[in-house]
Amino acid sequence: xxxxxxxxxLALAASLSAVGMAVGMATAAxxxxxxxxxxxxxxxPAMAELGKKLYFDPRLSKSGFISCNSCHNLSMGGTDNxxxxxxxxxxxxxINSPTVLNSSMxxxxxxxxxxxxxxxxxxxxxxxxxxxxxxxxxALDVLRSIPAYRAEFKTVFKQDAIDIGQVTQAIAAFEExxxxxxxxxxxxxxxxxxxxxxxxxEGYALFKNSGCTACHNGPAVGGNSFQKFGIVEPYKATSPAxxxxxxxxxxxxxFNFKVPTLRxxxxxxxxxxxxxxxxxxxxxxxxxxxxxxxxxxxxxxARIVAFLKTLTGExxxxxxxxxxPSSDSTPHPHPFN
Numbered sequence: 001x002x003x004x005x006x007x008x009x010l011a012l013a014a015s016l017s018a019v020g021m022a023v024g025m026a027t028a029a030x031x032x033x034x035x036x037x038x039x040x041x042x043x044x045p046a047m048a049e050l051g052k053k054l055y056f057d058p059r060l061s062k063s064g065f066i067s068c069n070s071c072h073n074l075s076m077g078g079t080d081n082x083x084x085x086x087x088x089x090x091x092x093x094x095i096n097s098p099t100v101l102n103s104s105m106x107x108x109x110x111x112x113x114x115x116x117x118x119x120x121x122x123x124x125x126x127x128x129x130x131x132x133x134x135x136x137x138x139a140l141d142v143l144r145s146i147p148a149y150r151a152e153f154k155t156v157f158k159q160d161a162i163d164i165g166q167v168t169q170a171i172a173a174f175e176e177x178x179x180x181x182x183x184x185x186x187x188x189x190x191x192x193x194x195x196x197x198x199x200x201x202e203g204y205a206l207f208k209n210s211g212c213t214a215c216h217n218g219p220a221v222g223g224n225s226f227q228k229f230g231i232v233e234p235y236k237a238t239s240p241a242x243x244x245x246x247x248x249x250x251x252x253x254x255f256n257f258k259v260p261t262l263r264x265x266x267x268x269x270x271x272x273x274x275x276x277x278x279x280x281x282x283x284x285x286x287x288x289x290x291x292x293x294x295x296x297x298x299x300x301x302a303r304i305v306a307f308l309k310t311l312t313g314e315x316x317x318x319x320x321x322x323x324x325p326s327s328d329s330t331p332h333p334h335p336f337n
Contacts, residue, residue, distance in 0.1 A: 033213035034221050036186040037102065037263065037313060040177045047156050051174030053149075053321040054167060060139045061132035063088055064333025068125070068171065072100035074316060077267025078178065083275030084239070088133035089336070095241050096275040099268045101316070102261055104176045105220040111257050111273045113226060114247045118172035123164055136164040141331055143167070148324030180264055180313030188310075196310055203307030206300055211292050221262035221311060228256050229273070232293035235286075239274035266309045280305045 042048055054060065058067040071085040071093075072078050078099035080086075085093035095111055103109065109121035125131040126139050143149045143162055153162045156170065185204075187195035196204070207213065216222045226244055229235050235255070244253035257273055265271075270278045277283035284301050288294045296304065 032189060033208065033217040034185070034189070035219045036189050037105075037179055037181045037183070037219045039181045040179045042177055044173055047170050047173040048177055049174075049321075050152050050156050051170035051172065052318065053152075053323055054171050055174050056321055057323050059142050059323075059326070059330075059333065060126055060134065060167075061088065062134045062138075062333065063132075063335035065335055066132050068100075068122075071097040071125070071131075074100075074178070077101065077264050077315075078103075079268045081269060083270055085131070087128070087130040091130045093130060095239055095273050096270065098258075098260060099264065100175055101178050101180050102220050102223070102263050104179070105218070105261070106223040106258065107225065108258060111241060112243050112247050113258050118175050119165075119168045122168040122171040122175075138331065139167070140164060142326075145327050145330040146324050147327060152324075177318075178316050180315060183263070183311050183313035185307075185310040186313065197306075199303060200306045200310050203303035203305070204310075206296075206304050207307055210288070210294060210296075212287070212304075215259045215291075216262050222259040223261040225259050226253075226256045227259050230255060230290045233290050235272075235290050237272075237274050238276055241273055243273075262308060262311055264312050264315075266312055280308055284308075 055068045058065050058070070060067065066088065071080050073080055078101035079097050082097070084095060085097045087093055098111065104118060107113070109115040109118060110124075115121035115124060123136065126134050127136055140162055143153070150160075150162065153166060154160055157166050184195045207216075215225060215227050218224050229237075229243070237255075241257075242254055244256040245251055247253075260271075266280060269280070270276065271280070271283040272286075277286055281301055284304050285296060288296045288301075
């Protein structure tokens with residue numbers, strides 16, 4: 001039999017070995033241009049729960065039909081899978097809806113970055129005549145008319161008054177929970193070398209060696225910089241969107257857009273700010289030509305697409321909210337005018 005000292009030595013060796021493996025896995029992940037997505041940390045569950053109700057509530061729109069989830073559908077990768085979104089009275093939106101999933105990792109919100117964070121972004125569509133077509137004050141009138149909402153806002157914010165800052169803060173708190181960790185690629189980054197096939201790894205090598213990671217990097221595989229769309233050759237857009245120049249007023253920023261996240265990209269078609277790339281294959285081909293000056297072969301394209309599909313993570317899981325009923329004094333919706 002081994003002595004207690006010997007057993008202690010073996011336990012120490014095993015412990016050191018485990019630590020060494022963990023350090024090695026962490027080092028391997030840190031050497032890659034992409035890092036795993038950490039799970040969401042919900043620090044204000046009551047606020048996030050209120051925000052979830054507001055996110056799904058169509059009564060924040062003039063028509064009583066459009067909610068945040070209409071254009072950022074959580075059953076469809078946080079998008080609507082349309083080239084451009086449909087707004088009030090079936091108005092055609094000017095731009096493709098970016099995914100809300102992992103959007104808390106973006107350096108700014110909207111394609112042109114005009115909102116600094118999710119809280120600022122959340123107020124935009126409500127008052128946009130081409131989207132939810134309401135005003136902030138009318139939306140607040142609706143919420144104030146619903147007793148259950150008044151009680152919930154008071155519980156969360158510790159005051160009787162309801163204002164638009166509280167509304168957008170709550171929606172942002174919910175959206176911050178919408179992260180998608182544990183994709184197969186994340187599992188590979190963390191040391192599970194069986195998580196990806198040889199074919200998918202070859203796609204990742206092509207993705208890196210071709211220069212894609214110059215813009216698509218970090219935990220969100222994008223979202224952390226603005227870049228010109230059409231570096232090697234110009235992109236002929238079908239959208240009137242000008243990019244950052246509309247925000248900065250500087251012509252040099254024309255056609256600079258926020259680099260989209262590639263997390264869950266197989267779910268968030270069609271692609272680009274104008275939604276012109278219907279498939280990942282088409283998107284990879286276009287990006288190779290206009291951004292990198294490279295024409296991928298069909299086989300190279302297929303390998304990169306195979307890698308991109310490994311970025312689909314665990315989708316947010318939660319109970320759908322039961323929205324509080326309107327009261328007799330709740331303003332009626334106006335869907336047709």
